[in-house]
Amino acid sequence: MSIETPTLPIEQETNPWMAQAARFDIAARKLNLDEGLWKVLRYPNREITVHIPVQLDNGKLEIFTGYRVQHSIARGPAKGGIRYSPDVTLDEVRALASWMTWKCAVVNIPFGGAKGGVICDPKKMSRSELERMTRRYTAELFEFIGPEKDVPAPDMNTNEQTMAWIMDTYSMHMRQTVTAVVTGKPENMGGSKGRREATGRGVWVVTDEALKRFNLQRESTRVIVQGFGNVGSNAARLMHSAGYKIIGIDEYDGGLYNKNGIDINALVEHRAKTGSVTGFKGAEAVGAHELLIADCDVLIPAATENVITTRNADKIKARILIEGANGPTTAVADDILADKNIFVVPDILANAGGVTTSYFEWVQDRQGYFWQESVVNQQLDHIMRSSFDAVVSYAQQHSVNNRIAAYMVAIDRVQAVIRQRGIYA
Numbered sequence: 285m286s287i288e289t290p291t292l293p294i295e296q297e298t299n300p301w302m303a304q305a306a307r308f309d310i311a312a313r314k315l316n317l318d319e320g321l322w323k324v325l326r327y328p329n330r331e332i333t334v335h336i337p338v339q340l341d342n343g344k345l346e347i348f349t350g351y352r353v354q355h356s357i358a359r360g361p362a363k364g365g366i367r368y369s370p371d372v373t374l375d376e377v378r379a380l381a382s383w384m385t386w387k388c389a390v391v392n393i394p395f396g397g398a399k400g401g402v403i404c405d406p407k408k409m410s411r412s413e414l415e416r417m418t419r420r421y422t423a424e425l426f427e428f429i430g431p432e433k434d435v436p437a438p439d440m441n442t443n444e445q446t447m448a449w450i451m452d453t454y455s456m457h458m459r460q461t462v463t464a465v466v467t468g469k470p471e472n473m474g475g476s477k478g479r480r481e482a483t484g485r486g487v488w489v490v491t492d493e494a495l496k497r498f499n500l501q502r503e504s505t506r507v508i509v510q511g512f513g514n515v516g517s518n519a520a521r522l523m524h525s526a527g528y529k530i531i532g533i534d535e536y537d538g539g540l541y542n543k544n545g546i547d548i549n550a551l552v553e554h555r556a557k558t559g560s561v562t563g564f565k566g567a568e569a570v571g572a573h574e575l576l577i578a579d580c581d582v583l584i585p586a587a588t589e590n591v592i593t594t595r596n597a598d599k600i601k602a603r604i605l606i607e608g609a610n611g612p613t614t615a616v617a618d619d620i621l622a623d624k625n626i627f628v629v630p631d632i633l634a635n636a637g638g639v640t641t642s643y644f645e646w647v648q649d650r651q652g653y654f655w656q657e658s659v660v661n662q663q664l665d666h667i668m669r670s671s672f673d674a675v676v677s678y679a680q681q682h683s684v685n686n687r688i689a690a691y692m693v694a695i696d697r698v699q700a701v702i703r704q705r706g707i708y709a
């Protein structure tokens with residue numbers, strides 16, 4: 285198949301909902317999915333929009349728009365993060381909610397999929413403004429969330445503190461402490477050990493598995509990580525300690541390159557001190573996003589959507605692409621990567637370590653019994669490795685790429701449950 289010049293306008297190519305739906309349609313067709321179920325699974329179950337009044341520190345009242353989309357509750361409570369960003373759109377939240385359904389099904393944990401987002405610029409808000417916004421958003425969603433209904437977690441620009449506020453607000457309304465309403469909480473209020481680094485750990489585990497397919501050794505594997513947030517920094521740190529050579533870190537405000545490998549622990553320290561990766565002495569400074577097309581063995585986009593598009597996919601030199609972010613590759617770019625024979629570990633598998641450990645947290649909260657970190661990591665390791673094997677062998681058996689295989693495995697699991705449960709009329 286030849287690589288055609290892109291015909292789709294970039295706005296359409298980078299619409300995450302269209303990217304999700306395009307892969308869903310391919311996988312559903314290959315599965316011969318019943319037409320009715322196709323429609324059921326293509327669209328979210330429920331979409332909630334709230335307008336959140338927040339008193340700013342200067343006394344003015346501001347209204348923020350927030351969403352919570354519950355794509356599916358067929359396999360269990362809806363599950364998924366909440367992001368705060370000026371770029372949040374309903375289509376993005378819809379896509380992310382669907383990806384959560386597929387992600388939970390790929391790793392076979394008993395959850396459906398959901399996502400939340402609030403259109404705001406957290407960098408310009410004070411801590412108390414963020415707290416008031418979070419609490420009011422939670423109150424607006426009160427009847428829709430809960431340990432058996434929908435369980436939020438951190439995502440872009442939200443963290444353990446955000447989860448603590450949500451947990452507290454929900455608990456105040458319930459008149460009792462309900463730890464299992466969110467995951468990714470601080471450890472002293474029902475959070476799980478290992479949750480903070482879990483997505484990065486999962487990324488590392490699937491990279492290890494991918495390496496085996498290529499007979500590569502960690503020490504000789506050159507890795508570039510795009511994004512140094514929770515996912516990218518933890519993946520880089522863990523992989524660096526495991527012996528990988530992290531030759532590049534790409535951030536929105538600049539990149540770092542060192543062909544002999546970057547000392548990631550020193551970089552983490554530098555970032556903690558200065559607030560940015562730029563200015564780090566142990567590597568050469570390069571322009572933001574230059575490293576996406578630099579020579580390496582493994583490329584890990586771990587920031588946000590749409591970094592690999594028809595505009596740059598043909599220039600990628602990595603042999604292995606591990607999607608730490610949700611939706612980093614557009615659907616149209618998939619074909620280019622396939623033509624280049626790049627081994628893709630798709631987002632719904634590669635970054636599933638976070639929600640898997642969220643599942644462990646939810647289980648621990650409900651049992652009131654907390655596991656040692658080694659147990660959490662061992663269980664995570666096991667689920668990530670076996671899910672990787674399941675997807676990659678499915679891809680080989682059915683002659684599809686890893687991404688379509690992951691969607692097919694997931695869709696099949698969800699549709700089987702819907703068929704058995706039947707449609708309530």
Ligand code: GLU
Pocket residue numbers: 363364365366435436437438439440467468610635636638639640642
């Ligand atoms: N926000 C993370 C994700 O996109 C984690 C979701 C969760 O733990 O529920 O997978």
